[in-house]
Structures are given as C-alpha cells and as structure tokens.
Amino acid sequence: MSTPNPTQADHGTTAPRAFIAPAQLMNWNDLPREKMRPGIERAGFGGDHVLCQFAWVQPGATLRPHSHDFDQLVVVVEGECIFHVGGVPHACRPGSLLRVPPHTEHYIEVVGDKPVFEIDLFAPVREDYAHLMDHQREPAA
Structure with missing residues (x-):
C-alpha cells in the first residue's frame, strides 16, 4: 500500500507512488541509466519518501552550478573529484561523505x-527526478 507524500512548502507536492513490494532488491549496475548531459549518466532507486540517485561522471563533463531547496547527501564510491559548495572546494575520494545544504x-x-x-x-x-524510479513501480492494472 502506498502512502502519499505530504506537501512540502519549499519543494512542491509529490504524487503517491505504488511500489511492487514492501522490500525490493536490485543491483545499481542493473538499473536503467539516463543520459543527464554529455559526460553524466544517472539512475535511481527509492521509495515513497526517499530517492537514491546513482551518478557516473566522466572526466571533462560539463560543469553546471545549481542549487535547490533541500539537503543533498553525497557518497563518493569511485574516482576523485572536487565538489564546489558555496564557493568552497571539497576534495573527495572513495568513502567521502558530503552534505550540500539547501x-x-x-x-x-x-x-x-x-x-x-x-x-x-x-x-x-525530488519531483523532477521521480521518473528515475519508474522501473520499480507496479505495472498498470
């Protein structure tokens, strides 16, 4: 049974999501990937109230400074990078954890x-990323 997400004052309303089962097991290597822009692919996995985005970023990928109205937690699994947050560079390597404030x-x-x-x-x-979980939804009856 799906529970609707509450309205978020600074983020908009999210629609109820219907997932196949109370628990789902998948491998991130098997998730359908989407090309976000040149040099960046992404995939998603989540539930009614949380989204895990997996991102593969190539050297030379286009940089796109942006911000949003919510926290973002980042876990670096492979490779080395600099996350520029609020004008401050953060050197990251596998195992690095970073919180990007709203x-x-x-x-x-x-x-x-x-x-x-x-x-x-x-x-x-994120409503604009919710489609990344479409592969988890129950098929239409």
Missing part, C-alpha cells in the same frame, strides 16, 4: 582521468 550553489568537477561514481540521497523525493 539554497547553496554547488557542482562536481572530476579530478584526473578516471570517472567518478557517486550516490546522492534526496528526502523527500
């Missing part, structure tokens, strides 16, 4: 010639 401009810059694989956590689910 309303703070940020972007990733790959260091060296190896791609970066990182995981972003968003709660509540």
